[in-house]
Amino acid sequence: MGGTLSRYSPFFFFLMIAAVFLILHNIHFLERFNSEPVSCLRPPQPRINNSSVINTSANLTSRTYLHTLPPELQSQKSCPHVGQQPTPEEAQEQRTLLDSIAWPGPPRLEVPVNQSSDPAHSYFVIQPPVNASGQATTWRVGGKLEVLVHMHDFLSRPKSYGGDFLLARIRSVQLGAGASGRVVDRQNGTYEVELPLLWAGAAQVEITLVHSSEGVGVLRRLRKEQSDRVYFKSLFRSGGLSETTQCDMCLPTGPGKAPLCDYTDPQTGEPWYCYKPKRLGCNRRVNHFKSGYKKNLLYPNESLLFTSSTIQIPVKAQGMDHITILPAENGQSLVGQDQSKFVPSGYYHQGSWRTLSGVPIKHFNNPAAVKQCLKGKLFYLFGDSTVRQWFEYLTAFVPEFSLRSQKNVGPFLAVDSANNILLTFHSHGPPIRFNTLQSSEIEYVANRIDALRGGRDTIVALSLWSHFSTFPVEVYIRRLRHVRRAVARLLDRAPGTLVVVRTANPQITDPNYSLYNSDWYSLQLDTVLRAMFRDVRGVVLLDAWDMTLAHPTQPRLLHPAKEIISNMVDIILSHACPVKQKG
Known part of the structure; x- marks a missing residue:
């Protein structure tokens, strides 16, 4: 008898694993049905000491990659109405708009995290002023300041591709003065920054890495695969009876899901739905409210790109980060008249x-x-x-x-x-x-x-x-x-x-x-x-x-x-x- 049980023990072990998986799956299903924040079957994020991650390259091994969400874990939704269809002219405009915001990314999908952009190892250099003939000159009101940003990874190696999101400005706290700059991606790990010179006196340059190109890739994925990461609900009430259900622009439908209440706007065709309460009609809707945010959206390796040491971090200057602007010379074109210069509003x-x-x-x-x-x-x-x-x-x-x-x-x-x-x-x-x-x-x-x-x-x-x-x-x-x-x-x-x-x-x-x-x-x-x-x-x-x-x-x-x-x-x-x- 003991030999027989021993022979079938792998089979019983398999059944036990399958039962555990089924229980976890049903728990996840019930959580989704009740509209509570869920983790989308991702593993919990470990507690990470950010300073050690950023400063110790051993924690960023070549086997740590940025992954896209597996297709089987992507949200499956079926919406009976997704808004009015655009005309051919509107569809063309939409394609043009989407093309205008296309963002460059890493040359391959899987990039080791230690090869992502690190603001601590990156730097910018203020370029010396030259005139149209290439001769050395001075910074004056009405001119421009040029800066070159060099992005490096966590191993202090120069980046070879672009896609980082940088913000630039020039300011003077003493004068209460400030202006934004324009950043141009060279697509090779360097960025040209143009800053307008609009006042006489001292000015300081500030460059900020908002997100690495690898971090932008994660944001792009979240927008595509997790557009429901903010939860909306509505309260339905009639007399002493009240129920609350999940609402959104697009809700999962099918077996096990409640019918939908359709609140599509009749004039604009803008879609909005709520799950129908079990005991109340759709006309008993009382309010609309945000009920929370979906959690655990990132894989542990992706979380390294979203820490207090990797987003919205200043990039330091190599050399000076400030200049002195002289008054404009006679005959020098005013800002806004020279179309070759970047002009903020x-x-x-x-x-x-x-x-x-x-x-x-x-x-x-x-x-x-x-x-x-x-x-x-x-x-x-x-x-x-x-x-x-x-x-x-x-x-x-x-x-x-x-x-x-x-x-x-x-x-x-x-x-x-x-x-x-x-x-x-x-x-x-x-x-x-x-x-x-x-x-x-x-x-x-x-x-x-x-x-x-x-x-x-x-x-x-x-x-x-x-x-x-x-x-x-x-x-x-x-x-x-x-x-x-x-x-x-x-x-x-x-x-x-x-x-x-x-x-x-x-x-x-x-x-x-x-x-x-x-x-x-x-x-x-x-x-x-x-x-x-x-x-x-x-x-x-x-x-x-x-x-x-x-x-x-x-x-x-x-x-x-x-x-x-x-x-x-x-x-x-x-x-x-x-x-x-x-x-």
Whole structure:
């Protein structure tokens, strides 16, 4: 008998392993069904001492690779409706937009982590100034500063390919001055940086590695394979009965899944679904809210690319990192006139934003000036919390505004009856990561714009970007297309309406949050937004990217500091109440 059991022991062992696997699989299935954060079958991330990883190459062996997610672990979804189909012209525009944000990557899929970009071993060099004839000269206002960045890996070897995400600026804390720079990828491990010289005096160069090219590859994969890494839910209620279900733009369907409640917008065709409650109807939906973030998105080796020592780290200078700028010479072309030079939208000097083209900026430094400009005007703000900041700034700055608002979420309403001023804020439709938004207040920006009368007494400000960072770019393009159509209709029926579109802005994030709101995601959305609204006549693009990056003293934040917001509001008011030209 003992021999017989011994003979079949491998078979029983196999059955035991299979049973354990089946139990784990069912647990995972139930977690998915209940919409709780799950690990997508990835192993838990070990606790890693970042300093030892970065500084000890022995921890980064040649056998440690960056992997893509196996096909069998990718999310399988089936959506009955994914939005209105684009026309042939719109489809061509989408292809052009996607081509414009194509990002170079490593020459092969599997790259040893010790061969990824290391900011500690990389450096930049300020190039000596030369004139058009190649002769040595000096740095002067109206010229440009050229910098060459050399990227190295953790073994201190030069990189041979590009794809790193770098940000550059030039600043002077003493003068309250700052400007953004342009980075050009040479595709060989080096990067050219061009910085405009816009003030006389001292200036310091700053280069930041936001993500290595290998880290960008991980972000690209997450956007493609894990677009549901932010969880949304809705509460359904009838009398004393209530249920909560998972919601999203696209939900898994099939055996074992509840039917879907379809909340697709009838005007724009924007899709949104929730799983139907077991005991309540779809018409009993009460609210919408963010319920959390999916965790354990990275493999242990990938996590080495997202630490406090590898993302958003300054690259040091080899040699000096500062220069002295002399005043412009007579006859030297002004910035903006020489098309061969990179020209940002503006720069800071003495803490104030100065535009390099368009309407001159007037600074509204007291509440009386703001009220005089907005007198008799309707000011509508639509979008996310970055445009809500303008509402919060104005209502705090002008005490006469009386508030009728729900904290944080809105809709916000402020009035100044004496001056006949109306100020409102409404959030954009889902996906929106606010804590709780009443279902009755969920409306898409395009529809709200279509409901406006417009005219010279109307200001419309828009900001849609941050909440789309985890979704495919095609989703963002589709949403902006609906908004652009509505803006065009508004300007057709009321040409005097002022429409301001706020761009995205960079922000300092921790390693984990960068998987959801990385500056790389924001940059791609920002590029798409600018391209889609660049040629819409009558639209003002407010460059929040440059204004946040260039500020000489304030940190880069998702919600920029008050000093930056006040300058943004000055831009809007300067367009609403332009300075009268003499003569």
